[in-house]
Amino acid sequence: MTNDQRDPADRPRSWPYAAAAYVFAVVMVGTTLPTPLYGLYQEEIGFSSLMVTVIFAVYAAGVIAVLMVAGGVSDVLGRRPVLLAGLGCAAASALCFLFEGGLPLLFAGRVLSGFSAGLFTGTATVAVMELAPRHRRGRASFAATAANMLGLGCGPLLAGLLAQYAPWPLRLPYLVHLGLAAVATCLTLVLPETVRHAGPRPALRPRRPSVPAGTRSVFIPAALAAFAGFAMFGLFTSVAPSFMAQTLGVHNLAVSGLVVFLTFAASTVGQASLGGVPAERALPLGCFVLVAGLAAIGGSLLATSLALLVAGAVVAGVGQGLLFRAGLSAVSARAPADRRGETTSAFFVVAYLGISLPVVGVGALSLALGLRDAGLVFSACAMVLAGSIGIWLLRAVPRRPRPGA
CATH class of the missing domain: 1.20.1250.20 (MFS general substrate transporter like domains)
Structure with a gap:
């Protein structure tokens, strides 16, 4: 060691x-x-x-x-x-x-x-x-x-x-x-x-995160789910206040900050509620809860409803918390002990790509479509991604044998 x-x-x-x-x-x-x-x-x-x-x-x-x-x-x-x-x-x-x-x-x-x-x-x-x-x-x-x-x-x-x-x-x-x-x-x-180092301190060498071959079957869906969840976070921490001001008529900055806070607080609740649920079941569940939250967010833009936006933020936050903690747990458990750190770092790299790339797309779309329609496109794309991953993972969960079988 x-x-x-x-x-x-x-x-x-x-x-x-x-x-x-x-x-x-x-x-x-x-x-x-x-x-x-x-x-x-x-x-x-x-x-x-x-x-x-x-x-x-x-x-x-x-x-x-x-x-x-x-x-x-x-x-x-x-x-x-x-x-x-x-x-x-x-x-x-x-x-x-x-x-x-x-x-x-x-x-x-x-x-x-x-x-x-x-x-x-x-x-x-x-x-x-x-x-x-x-x-x-x-x-x-x-x-x-x-x-x-x-x-x-x-x-x-x-x-x-x-x-x-x-x-x-x-x-x-x-x-x-x-x-x-x-x-x-x-x-x-x-x-x-x-x-504490038992002998001389090891040399400090940059090490690029990578994923061991035996971990990729778990890493890929978990990281893609994290990408979708963090994309929702990216939306709320970049242009959500502008959405609220331009589409919903909410100009109070304290209210804007509160809505974003509720999203992260709900993520914490989602992670706490994981409890003893196995990661292979919590991960698809989190994806489907995220889809429901994104649907409410899209609906809030169509209906210009602050209440629906808040509900969507809370539900999507819970879903993100479920899938994030379950995905990170699954990846850490499958990764070899001597490569757990770099595998976890690779997981966070994909997650932070999710928090950046999609929101830039929303900003670009807003120039042509306006913030409201760009938000609707984002919500639809994120729903398709999270829903597809949820179905993929649900089909991969081993079925329990029936009693007496």
């Missing part, structure tokens, strides 16, 4: 575990903070809905770039240095938005935000699990996922509330986030390091 992990039982106190979850959530808050503010940037700078999706997509490009070249760097350098690097990128991103004077700093801020998320996605998840005391070990993976998803959801909610009801709508959210990040940095500095 290249390193020796400390046993969480050696740390009877729970504060490092809770502190790591807080740090994880704070960084993820920063990645979605601009969501309800894009309309204000459009008014200030002057750009199209397509440019909104491109600005959003460069975030995903930053995440993917880090996952591709540095997915396992914390196994060599340790968790704490990588967490500190991610916090540094998050703070730099906030400063870019704080002093923005046009598109260049918006792009720079989103790229740096992507770097922070890429550094945290795997490292913080592992850190939370390693720092969990023995009596919370069984819930540690869910705690890490909840910190991730609720952090993503709290970003739009925080920015929407501050932009709507406080001064400096394009400055105050980032000042607040810098304060939260400063607290997170102090906590990270005193977190116990869980990586």
Whole structure:
């Protein structure tokens, strides 16, 4: 073994575990903070809905770039240095938005935000699990996922509330986030390091994520399902506020942020409700629940109904949570132990492609069709993808023999 992990039982106190979850959530808050503010940037700078999706997509490009070249760097350098690097990128991103004077700093801020998320996605998840005391070990993976998803959801909610009801709508959210990040940095500095090397530290070499041949039969449908689920997230964290303003007449930024928050909160509920359901059954179920949510989202655009949009966001979020946790569990269980990290990174690469590519397509379509019709096309395509994967997976589930057979 290249390193020796400390046993969480050696740390009877729970504060490092809770502190790591807080740090994880704070960084993820920063990645979605601009969501309800894009309309204000459009008014200030002057750009199209397509440019909104491109600005959003460069975030995903930053995440993917880090996952591709540095997915396992914390196994060599340790968790704490990588967490500190991610916090540094998050703070730099906030400063870019704080002093923005046009598109260049918006792009720079989103790229740096992507770097922070890429550094945290795997490292913080592992850190939370390693720092969990023995009596919370069984819930540690869910705690890490909840910190991730609720952090993503709290970003739009925080920015929407501050932009709507406080001064400096394009400055105050980032000042607040810098304060939260400063607290997170102090906590990270005193977190116990869980990586110890028995001998000389291994050389740090970039390792591109790949999928072992024996894992591909599970990986392909699970990753495609994650692609569809994250595409829904991409829609809500990029152009959903514009949909609400232009199609539904909702101009309150706090309401826009709340709707996005409910989507991520519902994902957390979906992941928690997985319970003891086998992954091979939870994955197709999540796909079908996602289809139902997407149908409601499309219906809300046709009927111009905010209530239907909220219902669709919640249902789609639950479906995404089910399929995401089930897919990740299935891929991790099938992957060889010595390649689990890179296989998981490959899974996240596909997921983050889903959060970027489709929304750019929506932005491009909106120039020709308008946001409403572009949203309908997106909903239909995502429904076909998720439904097809659900049917494929359902047919692959082994049938239980009948009693007496």
